[in-house]
Amino acid sequence: MKKLIIGTRGSDLALWQANHIKDELAAIGVEAELKIIKTQGDKILNLRLDKLEGKGFFTKELEEELLGGTIDLAVHSLKDLPTVHPEGLVIAAIPAREEATEYLLILKDCVDVSQKLSLKKGAMVGTSSNRRKAQLLGLRPDLEIEDLRGNVPTRIQKLRDEDYDAIMLAKAGVKRLGLDLSDLHIEELETTEFIPAPAQGALGIQIREHDAELFELLQKINNPATAEEVAVERKVLNLFEGGCHMPLGCYCKKEDGEFEVWTAKAETAEDFPERLFLRANSTEGLAEKIVAKFSGERKKPGKVFISREIGEHSYFRRALENNNIEIEGRSLIRTFPIVTVLDQFILRHVDWIFFSSRNSVDYFFNLKPVLPKKAKFGVVGRGSEDALRKYGHFADFVGTSGDITEVAEDFAQLVSGKHVLFPRAQDSLQSIQKSLPADAKIIDLPIYETVIEEDIDQSYADVLIFTSPSNVDAYFVDNLLEPGQQVIAIGNSTGKKFDEMGVKYTLPYSPDEIGLAEAVFGIDIK
Template sequence: MKKLIIGTRGSDLALWQANHIMKELAAIGLESEIKIIKTQGDKILNLRLDKLEGKGFFTKELEDELMAGTIDIAVHSLKDLPTVNPPGLTIAAIPKREEATEYLLILKDCVDVSKKLSLKKGAMVGTSSNRRKSQLLGLRPDLEIEDLRGNVPTRIAKLRNEDYDAILLAKAGVKRLGLDLSDLHVEELQTTELISAPAQGALGIQIRESDTELFAALQPLNDARTAEEVGVERKVLNLFEGGCHMPLGCYCKKEGADFEVWTAKANDAEDFPKRLFLRAGSSEGLAERIVAAYNADKKRPAKVFISREIGEHSYFRRALAESGIEIEGRSLIRTFPIVNILDPFYLKNIDWIFFSSRNGVEYFFKLNPQLPKKTRFGVVGHGSEDALRQFGHFADFVGESGDVTEVAADFAALVPGQTVLFPRAADSLQTVQKALGADTRIVDLPIYETVTEENIDGSSADVLIFTSPSNVDAYFAGNLLEPGQQVIAIGSSTGRKFEEMGVTYTRPYSPDEIGLAEAVFALEVR
């Protein structure tokens, strides 16, 4: 086969991508060279991306040269590529993608670890992405968002120049360029927290449809799993008829035999995003299901009951208000401290402290513990992580699943041979403790107890959300489910209560306010 010409943009990241593909081609015996092509997006730097005409402003010129035959391969960031190929062109291969997470880079004097995302109140964040802006303001409505253009090193230079307090970038680009960020605070935002752009972190190798020999030769570079995952994401984008300026995040990953998909969509950059999580056994028809869930005609719950007090400005309350859903929030249990002074013995030689609830975090730090500097923290989920932040500490381990058994197994694999302190409720199930190996030393510290309320009134809400097994016991001591009511259970232990009762329930992916909002949005009133 002749020497191939690879067309690419001229930014540092685009050149890294093109050189990476050139090495991959050489590994399968194909010789190539690089041709740099300027695109509309490279030439116009004084306008926001959503103000540029058309959809392929980072790709059109490459596609024109491909069709003209002046290049043989175009290497694209797949998230920049329109979902429909021009006639005569095709995506021949999608290599295994880099992580799709986001990096929030923060000037160190603008860090406040007690707040969500570690940003000080009212911080100025640079991004020209409507998707990022919408989701950021959903998480932190106090932030000021300003436009940010330029290639990755230019954006970071603007941050270092203190034009912004923080900026958001795709981790993939930063990682590929191997940039030194040691002078900045780096907060990695997982795809379950800030949902990435469709196909973020993936590359697309585009060729002419007529080059069938080249198509066949490129197949060793194609990663079937990545192609199927990003295929779902790009199909969602296509069905919503959106370009890369649409405030749409969609991330799909294959977990075992299932596909798990997170979607966030807003009407514009200022709009609160509606989030959805779906799990399916096949990618077939999955994008259509996701888009249908956003149908304005879908009958949603009018009222949701939750066994927890919900703050006026909480994410969950704002998310439900966006869909016109009323909240009835009341706790069915009371908690009381059972330790008032902390014996220093409990903190001696500990390596980790693990919290299985917000209450555990709050009651523990009310004891003013003098912690060893080496102490690391584990939490069962993002709710406990947020509580830990309020006391000025980061979690070194965060359970990403609502299944405490899975969280326990992940944590157990991290701490063999170490000492772990467990501040807990007196009646807790101790699932994590039971999962630890025999060589892990457990320091048990019951610090509070729960008491259930009596004579609890039932709720006529369309959806009932229960936050713990004790709340389930308290509610159903004197109430039954009404016809048509649906149940959401936070955590696997709460879910098991309903299994014992023979009640069908939904469990959110993550046991926090974002996960709850996703679960409620997915429901349809029967």
């Protein structure tokens, strides 16, 4: 085959991407050279991206040269590419995707680990993405968001010049450029917490539709698994008729033969984003099903009961109130400390401290523990992670899955031969402990007990959320489910109670306020 000409933008990241494809082609015996093309997005630097006319202002000029025959293929960040192609062009290949997670880069003197995202109160964050702005304000309404333009190194320099307290970037771009960020604090935001742009981290190789020989050749660098996942995300974007300025996040991954999809959508960058999590066996009709859930016509719950007190400014409350859903929040249990003085000697050799609830974090730190410097922390759920932050500690392991078996398996890989302390409730099921390797040394520390409230009033809410097995026991001593009431169990330990009762329930992806809000939003009321 003749020497190919690859069209690319001239930014550091675009050149890395084009050279990466050039190397991939060289590996299959095809020679190529680069042609740098300036796009509208590169030329107009004084306007916010969503103020530019039309779509595809980082791709249009490349597409014109492709149609004109001056280049043979164009390499795009797939998230910048409109979902409708110009006639005569096609995406021929999508190589394996880089991680789609986000980086929040923070000036070290603006870090406050006790706050969510480790950002001090009222911090100014730079981003030109409406999606990022909506999700940031959803998690931290106190933040100030300011526009940020320029390529990746330019944006980072603006942060170093203290134009901002923090900025947000895709991890993929930072990683590809191999930048030294040791002078900054990096907060990595997982895709389940902060939903990326459709096709974030993926590259798209675009060619002329009739170049059949080139299309066949490029299948050698195509990754079918990545292509299948990003197709779902781009179809959702297409069905919402949104460009890359719509405050829309969508992320799909295939796990154990099932497709798991997270979607976040806001009306504007200032609005609270609705979030949805869906599992499906096939991608057929999946994007349509997701988009239908965001329809204003859909009947959602009018009232939700949850078996815990819900703070006035909590994420869960704001998510439900955004949908005009009434909340009935009351705990059906009380907790009491059973240890008032901690034997500090037991902490001497501890490598890991593992918390399975917010209560266990609070009761443990109320004992004023003197921790060894080497001690690491593991938690179940972002609720426990946030509780740990309030005491000035990061979680080194966060089990974000609602499936405690999965969490246990992941944690077990880290603690072979280690001393692991479990501050816990006296009646805890100890699911994590049972899954640890035989050579892990478990230090058991029951520090509080749970007492069930008596004479609990029935709830007539459309949806009942139970946040622990004890709360299930407490409620069903005197009450039954009303016809049509739907149940959400925070995790599978709580779900097992309903399995025993023969009651169907929804299990959120993550055992925290975000996961519960996603689960409520996904429920249809007949």
